[in-house]
Amino acid sequence: MSALPVLYSFRRCPYAMRARMALWAAGVTVELREVKLANKPPELIEASTKATVPVLDLGRGTIVDESIAVMRWALRQSDPEGWIAGDDAELLAEADGPFKHHLDRYKYPNRYESEPGFGQVDHQAEGLAILKRWDARLSKQGQLCRETRSLADIALFPFIRQFANHNRDWFDAQDLPHLHPWLAAHLSSPLFASIMPKFAPWQQGDGPVKFGPLPEN
Template sequence: MRDSPILYSFRRCPYAMRARMALLMSGTIYTHREVLLRDKPAAMLAASPKGTVPVLVLADGTVIDESIDIMHWALSQHDPEGWLPRVDAALIATFDGAFKHHLDRYKYAGRHDVDPLMHRSAGLAMLGELGERLKARDYLDGVTRGFSDVALFPFVRQFAGVDAPWFAAHAPRRVREWLAILVASELFEQAMIKIAPWSARQG
């Protein structure tokens, strides 16, 4: 049995971002294995044949290969900012579903053979609802950042990055402010530190 979990991750993946942030917040000591998506390591595929990141292999061999489940597990170990009692599961499911659907077709329109502007408009409408929620509070879960903020913002960040000038001109002000604060946080900076790709030869 190993002493610490192993995380298979990819720096730019939004799902992996939120998993790393929860692990860092919880203070969990883990081994980070950065993955090249075009050359996925056999050890990761053996643990999780679906071949997507993040994958967390616990010390006892248990595999957790959904980012939200990794977040829950990490914070169940230690939750210093009280994220778990304030989870909005319905909001997260909506953005993981409908918003991600529109984001993919806005960002990768050629891959999906669709009109990207239609999906941009649909995504913007969802951000409008988020903006209304943020008018009444600083963060999605209350006056301090929480689980829902960290679960959602990597995807909003990706949406913003498709056409940054357009986003700056059209996204709700409160959403832009909320996103800027989370992106500038020390927690996100730690989660985004560049790590060289892992090789099985490293052990």
């Protein structure tokens, strides 16, 4: 077992992105194991029967396999920016519940065609309605919970990024005067750039890949 916590991750997964950003901001260095979702390593499946990223293996049988739980664990180790002040349960539930529901059906309609009532809902419009509520929230302060970024901002923006990128021209034309610059700022942040390098998929026998803001010794 590595002396470092082991993080199973996938670069483009928004759940994994939020976990990596919290670990990075907390100054927690991990052993990163990039996962190819079409060929998941047995070690990931053994660690978590759910076998979806992120999974954080802390050793001695301690597994954290929900993205928000990984964020909260990281911030308990260190929270230099006070992100925990933005641990807004209602907002996170809306993001991971209704917004993610509409995002999936907007982005991958072929997967849900057999779902009862699928064609009766405009998932693009429903997702936009939620974004408009968040835009109004941003109009009152710089970020979702306060003037500076916090857990909620970091947890939500990877999913808003997905929604925006599905039809960027349409998204950019929407009346979201506060959310547009908010999203652009997060996407261009040094934090986001730091957690997005490309890594080859991990295989048993590969040497450890250290991932974190601290330099290797």
